[in-house]
Amino acid sequence: MKFRWTSVAWSIVYLLLLLSLSTPLLIITTLFMFIPAVVLFTTLNTKQFIVHLVPVLLIVALISPVYVLLAVYFLIPALVMGRWYKKRASAMSTILAGMIAILGEYLLILLLGTVLFNFDLSTYVNDMMHTALAPLNDLSTANPLMSDLGFTSEDVSTISYLTVQIIPMTLIVSAFLLSVITHSVVRPILNSMEYAVPKLKPAREWRLPRSLIWYYLIGVVITLLFGGLESGFMSMITANLLPLLRIVFKIQAIGFLFFLVYERKWSKAVALLLSIPVILFPGLWIIGVIDLAMPLRQLVTKSKR
Numbered sequence: 001m002k003f004r005w006t007s008v009a010w011s012i013v014y015l016l017l018l019l020s021l022s023t024p025l026l027i028i029t030t031l032f033m034f035i036p037a038v039v040l041f042t043t044l045n046t047k048q049f050i051v052h053l054v055p056v057l058l059i060v061a062l063i064s065p066v067y068v069l070l071a072v073y074f075l076i077p078a079l080v081m082g083r084w085y086k087k088r089a090s091a092m093s094t095i096l097a098g099m100i101a102i103l104g105e106y107l108l109i110l111l112l113g114t115v116l117f118n119f120d121l122s123t124y125v126n127d128m129m130h131t132a133l134a135p136l137n138d139l140s141t142a143n144p145l146m147s148d149l150g151f152t153s154e155d156v157s158t159i160s161y162l163t164v165q166i167i168p169m170t171l172i173v174s175a176f177l178l179s180v181i182t183h184s185v186v187r188p189i190l191n192s193m194e195y196a197v198p199k200l201k202p203a204r205e206w207r208l209p210r211s212l213i214w215y216y217l218i219g220v221v222i223t224l225l226f227g228g229l230e231s232g233f234m235s236m237i238t239a240n241l242l243p244l245l246r247i248v249f250k251i252q253a254i255g256f257l258f259f260l261v262y263e264r265k266w267s268k269a270v271a272l273l274l275s276i277p278v279i280l281f282p283g284l285w286i287i288g289v290i291d292l293a294m295p296l297r298q299l300v301t302k303s304k305r
Helices: 004-022 026-032 035-043 046-063 065-086 091-117 121-142 144-149 153-165 167-192 211-226 233-263 268-280 282-293 296-304
Strands: none
Touching: 004 026, 004 035, 004 046, 004 065, 026 167, 035 046, 035 065, 035 167, 046 065, 065 091, 065 167, 091 167, 121 153, 153 167, 153 233, 167 233, 211 233, 211 282, 233 268, 233 282, 233 296, 268 282, 282 296
16 A cells, blocks of 8 residues: 555554643644544545554543544544545535534534533533633632622623523634634645645635625624524524624635735735734724625726736
């Protein structure tokens, strides 16, 4: 087999990443957990992949069965993305497939936790907030000069409620980022192994569906009608739909800036510098809306002539 030793090395990397989950490094290593399995599944046939995977599972099983569950958890999205790579699917469809798989696992875990273990997400978040804010309350009690740092029970309940409301958006964004990070690392690795896979379109060619503007308008109407609700399904929609679309419009705005820099033949560093304010400042997502609604790119091209 051509990549035998390379594949063994990736199996070892996967083992080390799994073992790192019991250390403080998990904050970083979790971001790269899908990569070894994606590389192995894409470059090996099914039998070879199992041969490389089984020793890893046996070793972690000897330490704790929990590691086996974690390995399976990270394996499923990796198999999905690897399958898309094998089909030579477009980069964006591969990223979206991985994102959906990760998001599906998030939802499955929440469902199983609720059904099998009576897990209550709202109660859990509220308890975590009380624990996290307790030191500030103690500090404000001990030092009158810092009394403003304290949080009442009502304050904690409000923060907990708002946190629960935006969990859907958080899960979607985190699933997308994990999928993007995985693709960004896996693609050059596969190319170095002479296994070419499609790359994402250049940022200057990013164009999102114009229908997103209508979705945003619908979200505005829903917010106006139901934004005052303190609970319920519509309240959760209003807390997540518009912020998600604004993130999407920021991506569109960044695509426009890269297009502008490309047409003007400026350095890519200029595009990167211009993208920073779009990411950091809330209102600049409107550039993406204007780019979708109006022929800005045609105007840039004509003005260059």
